[in-house]
Amino acid sequence: MRTAVVIGTGLIGTSVALALTDRGVTVHLADHDPDRARTAAARGAGTDAPPEGPVDLCVVAVPPAHVAATLADAMRAGTARGYLDVASVKGGPLRELQALGADLSAYIGTHPMSGKEQSGPLAGSGDLFEGRPWVLTPTRDTHTEVLNLALELVALCRAVPVVMDADAHDRAVALVSHTPQLVSSMVAARLEEAEETAVRLCGQGIRDVTRIAASDPRMWVDILSANPGPVADVLAALAADLDETVSSLRALQSADDGKRREGVTGVEDVLRRGNTGRARVPGKHGTAPAAYETVAVLISDQPGELARIFADAGRAGVNVEDVRIEHATGQQAGVVQLMVAPSAAPLLAASLRERGWALRQ
Numbered sequence: 001m002r003t004a005v006v007i008g009t010g011l012i013g014t015s016v017a018l019a020l021t022d023r024g025v026t027v028h029l030a031d032h033d034p035d036r037a038r039t040a041a042a043r044g045a046g047t048d049a050p051p052e053g054p055v056d057l058c059v060v061a062v063p064p065a066h067v068a069a070t071l072a073d074a075m076r077a078g079t080a081r082g083y084l085d086v087a088s089v090k091g092g093p094l095r096e097l098q099a100l101g102a103d104l105s106a107y108i109g110t111h112p113m114s115g116k117e118q119s120g121p122l123a124g125s126g127d128l129f130e131g132r133p134w135v136l137t138p139t140r141d142t143h144t145e146v147l148n149l150a151l152e153l154v155a156l157c158r159a160v161p162v163v164m165d166a167d168a169h170d171r172a173v174a175l176v177s178h179t180p181q182l183v184s185s186m187v188a189a190r191l192e193e194a195e196e197t198a199v200r201l202c203g204q205g206i207r208d209v210t211r212i213a214a215s216d217p218r219m220w221v222d223i224l225s226a227n228p229g230p231v232a233d234v235l236a237a238l239a240a241d242l243d244e245t246v247s248s249l250r251a252l253q254s255a256d257d258g259k260r261r262e263g264v265t266g267v268e269d270v271l272r273r274g275n276t277g278r279a280r281v282p283g284k285h286g287t288a289p290a291a292y293e294t295v296a297v298l299i300s301d302q303p304g305e306l307a308r309i310f311a312d313a314g315r316a317g318v319n320v321e322d323v324r325i326e327h328a329t330g331q332q333a334g335v336v337q338l339m340v341a342p343s344a345a346p347l348l349a350a351s352l353r354e355r356g357w358a359l360r361q
């Protein structure tokens with residue numbers, strides 16, 4: 001692929017354009033808000049001048065409700081050899097495109113399973129998709145050349161291609177992305193009117209659970225409006241678990257021993273099922289869940305501390321597989337959790353201690 005057009009230069013469009021430009025593809029940027037295309041161009045994502053002739057690939061990265069019309073317009077203008085979108089839902093845009101009478105052989109629906117709670121061109125980054133799944137939903141009509149262009153795009157973004165049927169994709173993302181967004185928002189909404197004294201106690205658990213509650217509501221209304229049935233199905237199952245857990249907790253308040261035992265069993269059941277589900281969440285790069293060991297190091301909130309700790313881990317010859325940072329409320333300090341292969345943990349701990357770091361058990 002030598003040339004591409006990216007329509008919609010927000011978080012995802014700009015990230016795709018940055019990755020492609022970085023790998024030598026000439027990228028033309030377009031957005032219905034020209035300021036956004038200009039901002040993406042200023043970040044080195046390509047040029048906001050239109051191409052002189054048809055390009056190899058047209059990437060549509062606009063909100064789901066506008067995907068089909070934007071694709072149909074681009075196809076009518078003869079923009080490219082192949083067309084794809086990156087919307088978070090796949091069944092709706094495909095059916096709308098069909099209804100618009102578009103040539104489906106030149107199109108493939110795709111969805112990078114990677115994002116952020118921020119939107120807009122300033123939030124984009126060329127490494128956003130590295131090691132993450134990128135779903136491709138070819139239909140029987142999709143031309144092989146177009147599938148190959150999409151596979152090339154995924155490879156250039158260093159993502160991992162996953163081929164799925166559009167409706168199966170929508171059911172899957174209802175479970176792993178759309179329902180978690182709503183649940184995160186609902187937990188965070190409990191804080192809206194909470195006492196300041198309670199909010200000050202927020203620790204890492206609630207930070208993890210509410211991270212995506214900071215997402216753009218307009219974008220999510222668009223996504224949920226395009227996938228309401230599958231999301232409602234998952235939420236209904238969750239509501240049944242909620243009802244049962246409420247009953248178990250009420251039973252725990254009872255004076256009756258038998259009822260309290262039932263309550264314990266109910267609460268334990270949901271927590272254990274949670275352990276089982278969590279153990280199925282894939283590790284980095286979509287591999288089997290990794291059993292890393294954590295080395296927790298105390299750091300002070302000073303410039304260069306993180307760089308120093310990574311450099312010291314490197315000197316010990318240990319590969320840091322993942323990292324988490326816990327900030328201590330109201331203190332200029334925190335804990336860095338370095339996740340490493342179990343065989344490397346004792347070496348890393350000893351080496352960091354030797355270099356003066358304080359480790360937390």
Ligand SMILES: NC(=O)C1=CN([C@@H]2O[C@H](COP(=O)(O)OP(=O)(O)OC[C@H]3O[C@@H](n4cnc5c(N)ncnc54)[C@H](O)[C@@H]3O)[C@@H](O)[C@H]2O)C=CC1
Pocket residue numbers: 007008009010011012013030031032033036061062063064066070086087088089111112113114115116117118119120121219223
């Ligand atoms: N935000 C996320 O984490 C992820 C989003 N997606 C999908 O990527 C697509 C883009 O999302 P973001 O980049 O997050 O949104 P964004 O809000 O950062 O960017 C969307 C851009 O599209 C432009 N736009 C809107 N309507 C347009 C139209 N008719 N013609 C041209 N430009 C138009 C907007 O001006 C904006 O710059 C959506 O379909 C979304 O479902 C996919 C994976 C992750």
Ligand SMILES: O=C(O)C(=O)Cc1ccc(O)cc1
Pocket residue numbers: 087088112113114115116117177212
């Ligand atoms: O950051 C996360 O945890 C996400 O799950 C982000 C995300 C949001 C929307 C998508 O369509 C895909 C991924």
